[in-house]
Structure formats: C-alpha cells, structure tokens
Amino acid sequence: MSAADPVRLPAIAFLGAGSMARAIIAGLLQPGVAVDGGIRTTNRTAEKAAELAGLDGVTAYATETDVAANHAAVAGAALVVVAVKPAMVPDLLREIADSLEPGTVVVSVAAGVTVETFESLLPDSVAVIRSMPNTPAVVGRAVTGVSAGTRSSPADLALAVSLFETVGQVLVVPESQLDALSTISGSGPAYVFYLIEQLTAAAVDKGFTPEQAAVMVQGTFRGASELLASTGDDPAELRRRVTSPKGTTERAIAVLEASDLKQTFDRATDAALARARELAAGA
Ligand SMILES: NC(=O)C1=CN([C@@H]2O[C@H](COP(=O)(O)OP(=O)(O)OC[C@H]3O[C@@H](n4cnc5c(N)ncnc54)[C@H](O)[C@@H]3O)[C@@H](O)[C@H]2O)C=CC1
Numbered sequence: 001m002s003a004a005d006p007v008r009l010p011a012i013a014f015l016g017a018g019s020m021a022r023a024i025i026a027g028l029l030q031p032g033v034a035v036d037g038g039i040r041t042t043n044r045t046a047e048k049a050a051e052l053a054g055l056d057g058v059t060a061y062a063t064e065t066d067v068a069a070n071h072a073a074v075a076g077a078a079l080v081v082v083a084v085k086p087a088m089v090p091d092l093l094r095e096i097a098d099s100l101e102p103g104t105v106v107v108s109v110a111a112g113v114t115v116e117t118f119e120s121l122l123p124d125s126v127a128v129i130r131s132m133p134n135t136p137a138v139v140g141r142a143v144t145g146v147s148a149g150t151r152s153s154p155a156d157l158a159l160a161v162s163l164f165e166t167v168g169q170v171l172v173v174p175e176s177q178l179d180a181l182s183t184i185s186g187s188g189p190a191y192v193f194y195l196i197e198q199l200t201a202a203a204v205d206k207g208f209t210p211e212q213a214a215v216m217v218q219g220t221f222r223g224a225s226e227l228l229a230s231t232g233d234d235p236a237e238l239r240r241r242v243t244s245p246k247g248t249t250e251r252a253i254a255v256l257e258a259s260d261l262k263q264t265f266d267r268a269t270d271a272a273l274a275r276a277r278e279l280a281a282g283a
Pocket residue numbers: 015016017018019020021042043044045063070083084085086088092109110111132133134135186
C-alpha cells in the first residue's frame with residue numbers, strides 16, 4: 001500500500017467500539033486508507049465515546065446518552081461491523097434491522113454467532129459476512145478469517161477482505177472452519193502473552209529483576225518471531241540451530257516434549273471450540 005494508491009472504503013459503522021473494533025479502527029486511520037463518508041462508532045459510555053470522537057474522521061455515539069445511537073451510526077453506512085459481545089448480538093440486530101439500507105454489508109466479528117443467526121434477524125436485502133480478527137490489528141499485524149454468508153456476493157466478500165487487509169493478513173475460509181480458526185489465531189495472541197508471562201516468572205524465580213526478565217523474554221519472543229518472518233525458514237530448523245547436540249537447550253526441550261505441549265494445545269483449542277458452539281447456541 002502506498003500514498004499514491006490508497007485503499008478506499010465506503011462509510012463504515014462499528015457497533016460496539018470496544019477492544020476489537022478499536023484495533024480495526026487503528027488500521028483504518030493509517031495514511032494509506034481513505035474511508036469515504038467516515039467512520040461511525042457506538043458504545044455504551046459517553047466517556048469512551050468522547051475518546052473515540054477525538055480520532056480524525058470518527059463520529060462517536062454513546063448509547064447511554066443517545067438511545068438512537070445505533071440507528072444514527074448505521075444511517076448511510078455501506079459497511080456495518082457488529083462488535084458487541086456475542087450474547088448481545090441478537091438484541092442489537094433486532095434494534096437496527098429496520099434502519100439498514102438495502103445493499104448494506106453487515107460484518108460480524110462476534111465469536112461463535114452464526115451467519116444463520118444474523119441472516120434470520122436481518123432483512124433479505126442485507127448481506128452478512130462473518131469474520132474473526134485478532135488484536136495485533138492495532139499494529140497492522142492481524143490475522144483475520146473471513147467467511148461469506150448465503151446472501152453475500154463476491155463483491156461483498158471482497159469489501160470485507162479489503163477492510164481487514166488494512167490491519168494485516170486475511171484468510172477466506174468456509175464458515176464451517178471459522179470457529180476452529182478462532183481457536184488458533186483469534187485467541188492466539190492470548191496464548192502467546194501467557195507463554196511470555198510464564199517464562200518471565202521463571203526468569204524472576206532465577207533471580208532477575210522484573211525489568212531484566214522483561215528484556216530477556218520480550219526481546220527473545222520478538223527476536224525469534226522476526227527471525228522466523230525474515231528468513232522464512234521452518235521453525236523446527238530454526239529450533240535445531242539453537243539446540244546444540246549434547247548442549248543445554250536439548251535438556252530444556254526434552255522437558256517441554258515430556259510435558260506434551262501439543263496435547264495441551266489440542267485440549268485448549270478444543271475447549272475454545274466448545275465455547276464457540278455454546279455461544280452459537282446463545283449460552
Ligand atoms: N478481543 C478480541 O481479541 C476479539 C474479540 N472478538 C469479538 O469482538 C466482540 C467484542 O469483543 P471486545 O471488543 O473484546 O469486547 P469489549 O467489551 O471490549 O467491547 C464491546 C463494546 O460493546 C459496547 N456495547 C455493548 N452493548 C452495546 C450496544 N447495545 N450498542 C452499542 N455498543 C454496545 C460496549 O460499550 C463495549 O465498548 C465480541 O463479539 C468478541 O467475540 C473477535 C476477535 C478477537
């Protein structure tokens with residue numbers, strides 16, 4: 001993307017401007033992106049809306065001070081991103097259904113909630129796309145899964161892909177795979193931060209200050225990720241280059257292998273998948 005070749009998107013409304021919506025908005029505010037008609041946001045509190053209103057090109061509405069906030073935000077918006085908590089989605093869709101103009105593309109980021117639920121609560125004239133982004137969107141490094149709805153056209157899907165490409169990489173997958181994708185990349189940043197927390201605690205237990213531990217652990221995660229990205233080498237080969245035969249790393253890796261991290265990740269991601277199915281059922 002270059003300044004000479006900006007990405008142009010039509011007016012976008014974010015309903016539920018919390019962590020995830022703000023992460024995507026951060027990408028839209030980058031120099032190479034133009035949102036014709038502007039960005040509208042809604043959230044509950046006036047305090048948060050005031051913060052959002054301070055962003056260039058953003059019109060922010062708060063439901064606590066404006067009962068018509070969601071209606072005002074979707075008026076004239078070609079893209080409507082639904083980013084409230086999954087349990088709140090059905091009520092929100094009932095609230096806005098009559099305010100959506102024909103041809104609007106509604107993009108869900110809500111975990112679990114199916115295209116079927118969205119399409120059943122919205123007029124036939126509105127297309128639905130499901131997505132699953134992740135919070136590295138804030139730094140333009142998101143991985144987002146995107147799935148077509150039954151009423152969406154290839155152009156509608158392409159529009160949603162363009163939206164998420166402003167904040168990182170996009171994978172188009174069938175909806176049947178989107179919950180599984182969510183257990184890997186949607187939740188994934190939390191797994192990485194958890195590993196960082198645990199290795200930091202191990203460093204502190206070995207006598208380093210929290211500051212020293214943070215330099216060691218965060219620098220190592222960043223350095224290893226950048227090494228992987230810049231060489232394109234297989235992670236197993238990069239690991240082998242650290243693991244000197246009969247050396248120290250070999251002993252550490254043997255302990256990690258004995259703990260069967262793969263099985264732990266299988267169980268963790270299966271638990272996330274089960275929760276997505278509960279969310280789909282409205283639990
Ligand atoms: N946080 C993450 O890493 C990811 C979250 N998601 C999905 O994004 C959605 C939002 O999650 P977060 O941003 O983490 O939650 P959050 O709690 O940070 O944001 C939710 C926002 O919705 C607003 N809200 C609540 N009721 C509303 C209403 N009736 N009208 C307008 N705004 C309303 C709240 O004020 C809040 O700002 C969820 O459905 C979640 O499954 C998807 C991918 C990753």
